[in-house]
Amino acid sequence: MTFTKIIGGALALGVAAQAAYTIQDSYDSTNFFDGFEFFNEPDPTNGFVNYVSATEANAMSLAGYANGGIYLGVDANTTNPTNGRSSVRVSSKKTYSQGLIIADIAHQPAAVCGSWPAFWTVGPNWPSSGEIDIIEGVNMGTNTTYTLHTGSGCTFSQGDCNYPGTGTSGCPTASNDVLTLADGFNAIGGGIFALEWTSSAINIFFFPRTGSIPQDIAAGKPDPSKWGSPQTSFSGSGCDIPSHFKDNQIVFDTTFCGDWAGKVWPYDPVCSKKAATCQDYVAANPTAFKDTYWLINSVKVYSGATNGTAISRRRFHA
Numbered sequence: 001m002t003f004t005k006i007i008g009g010a011l012a013l014g015v016a017a018q019a020a021y022t023i024q025d026s027y028d029s030t031n032f033f034d035g036f037e038f039f040n041e042p043d044p045t046n047g048f049v050n051y052v053s054a055t056e057a058n059a060m061s062l063a064g065y066a067n068g069g070i071y072l073g074v075d076a077n078t079t080n081p082t083n084g085r086s087s088v089r090v091s092s093k094k095t096y097s098q099g100l101i102i103a104d105i106a107h108q109p110a111a112v113c114g115s116w117p118a119f120w121t122v123g124p125n126w127p128s129s130g131e132i133d134i135i136e137g138v139n140m141g142t143n144t145t146y147t148l149h150t151g152s153g154c155t156f157s158q159g160d161c162n163y164p165g166t167g168t169s170g171c172p173t174a175s176n177d178v179l180t181l182a183d184g185f186n187a188i189g190g191g192i193f194a195l196e197w198t199s200s201a202i203n204i205f206f207f208p209r210t211g212s213i214p215q216d217i218a219a220g221k222p223d224p225s226k227w228g229s230p231q232t233s234f235s236g237s238g239c240d241i242p243s244h245f246k247d248n249q250i251v252f253d254t255t256f257c258g259d260w261a262g263k264v265w266p267y268d269p270v271c272s273k274k275a276a277t278c279q280d281y282v283a284a285n286p287t288a289f290k291d292t293y294w295l296i297n298s299v300k301v302y303s304g305a306t307n308g309t310a311i312s313r314r315r316f317h318a
Helices: 054-059 182-187 258-262 278-284
Strands: 003-005 022-027 036-038 049-051 063-066 069-072 085-087 089-092 094-097 099-107 115-122 131-136 145-149 171-174 191-197 201-208 232-235 249-256 294-303 311-314
Touching (some): 036 054, 131 191, 249 278
Antiparallel strands (some): 069 294, 094 311, 115 131
16 A cells, blocks of 8 residues: 555535535545644543544544545554554534535444444534444444434434433444445455435435445536435434535544443454453553554535525634
């Protein structure tokens, strides 16, 4: 893999004329690090991780460009890091309320004990503005779990999404598709995840690289009405989506152990045999994480569907 460190780039925008959805923002190897910011605060999920700044990520070669895509990796060299294994968490500078988010991903972090990678969206004052988990799994997991987290008063057929009322589970649904996560995903060269978020439904689609990607996506004129059934659909009268999901950032991260991977460690028949605790294993085995990286070809956000126009806001910092 040829690796290039972070460089600048102009925001690439375009318009798909006469389409149900039109392009609003496009993040790729020309501009990704202009549109995303690095999170380097303590992990809210209590992981054994040291999220680094852009400057640190650049110096450690944990973020940059590789093979025409965006590389987001972890430290696979340091044994027994004091403050957790160094990793990257990035969030879009803009926030979104409804729309169509299409992520073309070539590689996800490989399945390894202790890891917890995720591609998701999240709003302010968590969980009151919602969280949508698109790619998420831990340890040696083989398929992604699609999950929503909200404040009280949001229920779908998948369950009550209220975080305080349901612990950390939210309302999850397993994809039951080994191509959606980690090793199965990487073996086919990746694929495309699409989140269609309207006032009446949150639908998640997956298209593997192996010949099933709709032509309208490649043409820049996506039309979800032609894609068939999504892998999961959150809809119904039990949740007012616009009031529970708004102003979400798009997030990629990889953490370790913490509230999920660490919590289930004692019950994992493979991982629990490797070390007494998740943190012990992650600290002592840096080379186990050499394939723990994201390689993202692009993330595109579309707006203007028949169910309403997506709203984006740029986040400003003092």
